[in-house]
Amino acid sequence: MTMHTAEGTGQAEPQGLRSYLRRHMREYGLLFALIAIMAFFQVVTGGTLLRPVNITNLFLQNSYIIIMALGMLIVIVSGNIDLSVGSVLGFIGAFAAVMVVEWDMPISVTIFASLVLGGLIGAAQGYWVAYWAIPSFIVTLAGMLVFRGASLLLLQGQSVGPFPAEFQLLSTGFVPDILPREATAGLAELFGVRNFNVLAMGLGVIVATVIVWLGLRERARDKAYGIEGEPINFFWVRNIIVLGALLFLSYKIATFRGLPNVLVTMGVLIIIYAFVTQKTVIGRRIYALGGNRKAAKLSGIKTERLTFLAFVNMGVLAALAGLVFAARLNTATPKAGFGMELDVIAAVFIGGASMSGGSGKIVGAVVGAFIMGVMNNGMSIMGIGIDYQQMIKGLVLLAAVIFDVYNRQKQG
């Protein structure tokens, strides 16, 4: 077919709010879906969902999914998939438990060794995918079985624990406030709460300000080049929602026990990965690789090495998630991480990544993970059984992808 509607003219793309919204339905839809789901559960759980303790819990519960979703997004954007992450998470948790509990190794050495081992596992799988062109589905399906078995072997079928208190800090620790308790007592009284964490609130304000500032800077640049960006009212609506949510969450967290360690780790990782995927050469090349591998290769991109690195990176992140998960449960069990790869993959697809590679964003994957997380959490509070929970989650995944495909067809 040689007919293209954009042939030679700009008239084929009618400008305006509605057409803009139609083309970016996915991104806005995701944000609104998260808000709607949160509002829904806030109401049906009688306000439990957004209580400070539950918000903190939400972060703790979903941290390992989100950490793995960062790596999974890259793997999926590169046109692959990794089914082994749940098993790797369990295996690394078991490995760390054996090192700390049975061999009495220092915590720092254990963490380091675990991350290296995770990288090696990623390398061992990535090697076959990248250099032998064996489908990642098969390689990582094998890996899923191998590492599930390996953790059983390592733990001799038993649970190993508990961990020393310092190890638990990985997951359940909180960053101490910058101001002593006495200094913030006044603030706490002002807000009518028991304590008020200035660090958490302060960081929230700073992050929110930076987001808006970066957004405005980007708009100014686009404008300088005459690039038609997001309509200004959309920009503000979206930013006000994001800002409001951030400030609201930081306030809630500040009034509980402050910043959980894992939230800081997660936040830093999200920022790094969002930056790397959107603003760096290597990120750009991963999208090119997933978008059209042959064309990328003929443009001088080392496609094999990039694929390999995507899996190494996934292995390291799965290992980190394994440590966080083990620390949270305070024990390593042979069943740890069972089926978790599916939650991670679902989060990435709900977040808008395409099965065929080349598209998807870190922020999308994180929001996708939160959508799953909030649903898990909300349904548990409501006392919905695991049977219905699974069914509902499955349908939400399907609906998200159908929404995607529907939008693309309407555009096409």
Next chain:
Amino acid sequence: MTLLLEMREITKEFPGVKALDRVNLSVRKGEIHAICGENGAGKSTLMKVLSGVYPAGSYDGEIHYDGALAQFRTLRDSEDRGIVIIHQELALVPQLSIAENIFLGNERQTGGVIQWQETFRRTEELLAKVGLRDAPGTLVDSIGVGKQQLVEIAKALSKDVKLLILDEPTAALQENDSRKLLDLMLELKAQGVTCIIISHKLNEVRYVADTVTVIRDGMAVSRLDAAQGLEEDQIVRDMVGRDMSQRYPDRPRHAGETVLEVADWNVWHPEHAERQVIHDISFNVRAGEVVGIAGLMGSGRTELAMSIFGQSWGRGISGEVRLHGQPVDVSKVDRAIKSGLAYVTEDRKTLGLILDETIRFNTTLAHLDGVSARGVLNEAEETEVAERYRRALATRTPSVMQEVGNLSGGNQQKVVLAKWLFTSPEVLILDEPTRGIDVGAKYEIYSIINDLSAQGKAVVMISSEMPELLGMCDRIYVMNEGAFVGELSAAEASQERIMSLIVSE
């Protein structure tokens, strides 16, 4: 003669654009009717209206077919009435046999069980009609594009076709395969099949067509009758809406020192290790020169280019590549690019572009170092670069943030060129640079090539269209079966001499 098809005042609008504007088309029974027009002129849209892809009611105007008002709601409706379209991109399943493909969706069956004997017998009859001697059980995968095209036609014949529509049937074919196909069309005409052919190639149109309708910007601008003589210049003028007395822009010819030398180049097939594909090829290109490589499809032109460009094809590669007399490392694509080579692939959609990404993304892809510092991209600079090339190459697009998948063929090719120009190459290898793009865009691409050679770049041009090579090149190497069989200067070269070099080997 009576009319088989009459499309009256067809208007089809898409949001924001009028693709067809009161188009009239009348096709007589038993004739070959050519539709000419630039890409995006509305030819394919018109055929989609005709075949029911755009259902009745979604356009204005009337279609009268075979003596009655036709209101097709689906492709199936029109097929049931004997209208069959064969698209540019073939719709065969490569893993199935010829027979299975011909009867796909129309299986010879009793109660869901396929009647293989009947299927094979019918297939043999149909293949004989289109002049194919391959066994019905041959996998489509293992026959060439030319034969696949014939299989498509056999498939159409199996459906009792009354009106056969061929959308750029020879775009991917070699000279002699094209000729065979066109002769088959004439034969079908003799048997009473009416044909519509959509084509860019005017010599072919002249060869087969009884009537030509030229479409420009969604309007039927002229209707020419072969009985009164078809002038190519007249058709081109109508297509582009201006005089195109010159199809190849002029270029001052001055060759400088030798830039690229390839010596004793040998390449083996990547899968069949015993098959040597390129035999002892040596050639050179000087600064400011445009050197052509002529040859039939399968002669190894693309394999030669790709093996030189970072060993992207083949194995056991031996030989030397020198730039300005110095041997250079071209063993990986990134090294070849660094050395100053650029290769514009023959197939821009699958090998050249990332269609879902923007013009900006594609423009900087091969030279991201040029728009980044310490691995961090400078998007402002990227936009500037993309804008610069958009202006320099006159790429028609609302903005550089447009996805390249939305552009027409000519504009896509400009994006591919922009990508390679941004790597500041000394040698550009262009593989079929004007395939599937319209006359006006071709002229622009030629002008760009001339500008590059004027800047002292060495250009290698591979093309299946001999007039293009003759019109553009300073020298032409003739290639056959993986070896160079001759070298002709612009003054010596002619279509006859090139062909005689190919066949004399």
